[in-house]
Amino acid sequence: MVFNPKFFHLFKKGRYSRERFVSDLIAGIVVGIIALPLAIAFGIASGVSPQQGLITAIVAGFLISVFGGSRFLIGGPTGAFIVIVSGIVAQYGIQGLTLATIMAGVILVVMGLCKMGAVFKFIPYPIVVGFTSGIALTIFSTQMKDFFGMSDVAVPSGFIPEWICYFQNIDHISLTETGLSIACLLVIILWNKWGFRKIPGSLIALIVGTAASVFLSKFTGVEFATIGSKFPELAQGLPLPKPVAPAMDFETVKGLVSPAFTIAILCAIESLLAAMVADGVTGKQHDSNTELIGQGIANIITPMFGGIPATGALARTMASINNGARTSVAGIIHAIVLLLIYLFLMPYAVYIPLSCLAAILVIVAFNMSEWRSFKYLLKGDAADVAVLLITFLLTVIVDLTVGIEVGVVLAIAMFVRRMMQTSTITVLEQNRLAATEDDDVAAKDDVEMLDIHKGVEVYEINGPYFFGLASRSEEFERRNKSTRVRIIRMRKVPFMDSTGVKNLKNIIDMAHKRGVEVILSGVNEDVLGTLHKFGVDKIIGKGNIYPNIFPALTHANEIADSFVTDAQ
Numbered sequence: 001m002v003f004n005p006k007f008f009h010l011f012k013k014g015r016y017s018r019e020r021f022v023s024d025l026i027a028g029i030v031v032g033i034i035a036l037p038l039a040i041a042f043g044i045a046s047g048v049s050p051q052q053g054l055i056t057a058i059v060a061g062f063l064i065s066v067f068g069g070s071r072f073l074i075g076g077p078t079g080a081f082i083v084i085v086s087g088i089v090a091q092y093g094i095q096g097l098t099l100a101t102i103m104a105g106v107i108l109v110v111m112g113l114c115k116m117g118a119v120f121k122f123i124p125y126p127i128v129v130g131f132t133s134g135i136a137l138t139i140f141s142t143q144m145k146d147f148f149g150m151s152d153v154a155v156p157s158g159f160i161p162e163w164i165c166y167f168q169n170i171d172h173i174s175l176t177e178t179g180l181s182i183a184c185l186l187v188i189i190l191w192n193k194w195g196f197r198k199i200p201g202s203l204i205a206l207i208v209g210t211a212a213s214v215f216l217s218k219f220t221g222v223e224f225a226t227i228g229s230k231f232p233e234l235a236q237g238l239p240l241p242k243p244v245a246p247a248m249d250f251e252t253v254k255g256l257v258s259p260a261f262t263i264a265i266l267c268a269i270e271s272l273l274a275a276m277v278a279d280g281v282t283g284k285q286h287d288s289n290t291e292l293i294g295q296g297i298a299n300i301i302t303p304m305f306g307g308i309p310a311t312g313a314l315a316r317t318m319a320s321i322n323n324g325a326r327t328s329v330a331g332i333i334h335a336i337v338l339l340l341i342y343l344f345l346m347p348y349a350v351y352i353p354l355s356c357l358a359a360i361l362v363i364v365a366f367n368m369s370e371w372r373s374f375k376y377l378l379k380g381d382a383a384d385v386a387v388l389l390i391t392f393l394l395t396v397i398v399d400l401t402v403g404i405e406v407g408v409v410l411a412i413a414m415f416v417r418r419m420m421q422t423s424t425i426t427v428l429e430q431n432r433l434a435a436t437e438d439d440d441v442a443a444k445d446d447v448e449m450l451d452i453h454k455g456v457e458v459y460e461i462n463g464p465y466f467f468g469l470a471s472r473s474e475e476f477e478r479r480n481k482s483t484r485v486r487i488i489r490m491r492k493v494p495f496m497d498s499t500g501v502k503n504l505k506n507i508i509d510m511a512h513k514r515g516v517e518v519i520l521s522g523v524n525e526d527v528l529g530t531l532h533k534f535g536v537d538k539i540i541g542k543g544n545i546y547p548n549i550f551p552a553l554t555h556a557n558e559i560a561d562s563f564v565t566d567a568q
Contacts, residue, residue: 002113004290006071007328020326027325028333030199031074034319035061035334036341037206038364040227040349041357042077043308045142046085048094049231050349051342052306053077058338060310063298065331069117069290070275072282074316074331075298079364080270081263081309083138083400088259090157096256098246101303103253103260108267108296117288120272124414126380126388127407128269129373134395134403136368139361146358149177151225159396176222177355184209184359200319202360209356227357228350244304262401263299263309265408271295271312278317315367387414416467423463428452428489450553455484455560458553462492465527467499483516484563485556489549491522501534508540517559519544521552 010016035057043053057076064075088097111117141162145155153169155162184205191201216222228234275286291312298310320330377388387410395403428450452458488507496504511518518540523531528545531537537545546552 002115002289003293004069004287005067005294006069006287006290007066010327010329016327016329021329023324023326024329025333027320027323027330029337030323031316031320031325031330032334032337032341033203034200035074035076035313035316035338037200037202037357037360038313038316039077039338040352041360041364042079042082044227044230044354044357045079045082045139045361046077046308047089048085048097048308049234050227051234051346052308054338054342054346055305056302056307056310058335058342059305059307060298060302061338062332062335063301064271064294064310064312065328065335066294067290067297068294068312068328069287069292070278070312071284071286071327072278072317072321072325072330073271073275073286073291073312073328074320074334075271075295075310076313076316077308078270078311078313079139079361079368080132080135080266080311082142083135084259084262084266085308086142087157087399087401088256092252092256095246096252097308098303099248099252100256100260100263101307101309102246102300103256104263104267104309105296105299105301105303107260107264108292108299110296111264111268112289112292112294112296115289117268117272117290117292120268121276121288122415123269123408123411124384124387125373126377126384127391127411128273129370129377130388130391131395131400131403131407133369133371133374134392135400136365136370137396138400139368140365143358143361143365146225146354147178147181147362149174149181149225149355151177151354176216177224177353180209180212180224180353181355181359183212184356185362188359188363202363205359206352206356209359210352213353213356214351224353224355226350226354227352230354232350234346234350244306246303258401258405262404265404266400267295267299267309267311268292270314274312274314274317277314278321281318281321383414383417419464419466423461423465426460426462428458428460450549451557452553453557453560455482455563456487456553456556457483457485458487458489458549460489460492464495464497465490465493465500465504466495466497484560485517485519486511487519487521487549487552487556489521489552490524490527491548493522493527494524496527496530498534501530501536504531505534505536505539508536517544517556519546519552519556521546521549523547 036054039053039057040050041053043050043056046053061074061076064073068075085097088100092100138159141159144162144166145151145153148166150166150169150172151174153165153172155165187205187208188201191199191204213224213226217224271291272286272288275288275291279285295311302308302310316334320334325331374388374392378385380388387407391403391407391410394406450458488504508518520540523545528537531545544555546555
């Protein structure tokens with residue numbers, strides 16, 4: 001069964017006990033509090049309102065826990081989406097973001113139904129590190145405006161234009177805002193190092209920074225840029241969001257296809273990586289295809305309530321596990337805690353200074369950067385280093401969408417390159433010592449001599465016969481004109497694709513035109529089935545396909561000898 005959410009297994013045969021619920025309740029409350037400042041910060045940094053960040057954490061967090069394939073994954077907005085979301089909002093507006101997120105959700109559901117969950121486990125590590133580090137640096141760059149209190153400066157989008165603008169407007173830096181940012185940064189660092197690990201440093205920094213901002217504003221007259229100054233409507237409280245379907249037209253949908261794929265791929269990678277890490281810590285196993293479908297459902301429904309793209313969040317997932325989470329109920333409780341905060345405490349969010357949120361996101365960017373892994377991968381081979389740097393630079397300088405797309409293409413190219421290295425075509429000379437026939441039908445443990453008569457050529461293909469190997473078919477045409485029979489030994493060919501089949505047909509046709517008989521040996525059942533589907537067995541003749549080299553060679557020698565006899 002492709003769709004098999006873990007949540008629905010909890011209540012079968014009395015598996016869910018009171019003890020488990022208490023553990024999940026504590027973990028859910030703690031992780032809900034942890035998620036609060038992050039949801040607000042991610043919402044603002046993404047170019048939307050803080051309540052949209054909270055709505056995403058509430059709705060998506062609930063849906064991912066109910067419909068996901070992991071027992072422990074906590075869903076919500078993450079830093080990885082800041083760049084792509086802000087770009088979509090800037091170009092297409094909130095309606096465009098809603099439509100792109102729904103499209104991404106549909107793509108994720110289709111991926112899950114097509115059982116593509118395992119595919120994302122094989123994306124090369126340099127690509128993952130490259131765009132993750134690139135996203136981290138981009139997030140860091142976007143937060144410098146609020147970190148240094150440059151609220152009156154219009155900062156352009158793009159990494160290089162941003163930093164040109166920052167240096168050109170150094171005189172606009174606010175020392176009080178910068179001081180508060182640095183203080184919040186130190187609070188997070190020191191609290192995480194020496195404080196209680198179950199209470200996140202970001203939450204302490206949010207409380208301390210907000211209290212300091214209110215105190216200084218009231219008693220010294222120093223004003224700070226706050227959520228209230230940017231979103232004054234929050235002071236009136238917030239109504240519960242109502243589901244709304246986005247308006248759409250063909251041109252908008254066409255323009256959003258690429259961003260939607262980027263959201264879907266990023267969501268799949270981040271959520272499945274987080275689920276794998278959780279599996280390693282807990283000893284449980286997630287269902288990757290169900291997880292993709294669950295993520296898709298969350299990203300289809302959440303934007304209808306005003307939310308933004310969501311995925312599994314590794315830091316919050318680990319916080320939930322470390323605080324005793326036993327099942328996905330912890331994720332549901334985390335969403336309920338955030339809903340209560342949304343309903344009753346959001347008016348107080350207007351006092352939170354933007355410089356404090358910037359400090360929190362700087363720490364998020366640092367934790368995302370994977371600089372140790374980046375440094376480690378620079379010691380690898382030239383191909384891996386090139387892939388790492390290309391993905392990183394494209395993500396930072398050009399665009400996250402381009403970085404993801406090129407990264408996927410590079411992943412395919414790396415796979416093909418390595419597959420080509422494993423596939424070879426060799427020529428067995430006359431009376432050459434044969435390898436042990438352990439994979440032939442007439443297998444024996446002894447080593448045989450191949451008696452290859454004049455006029456017979458034996459080629460051996462080692463590895464998959466696919467499009468990467470097909471370009472090297474000229475190796476079949478480099479022998480002498482006296483050739484009468486060509487044996488293609490395929491005992492080490494596990495599969496053929498359609499390009500390999502077409503290439504083999506061309507080889508057979510060219511050989512027949514030159515009066516050369518072609519014989520296949522060591523063809524396994526899967527490859528034989530492929531040849532039958534494309535009619536290659538009829539072209540070559542079923543009598544010219546043998547299970548191993550020895551009867552094939554006997555037949556080939558007889559044909560070659562008959563030509564010699566006729567010539568005499």
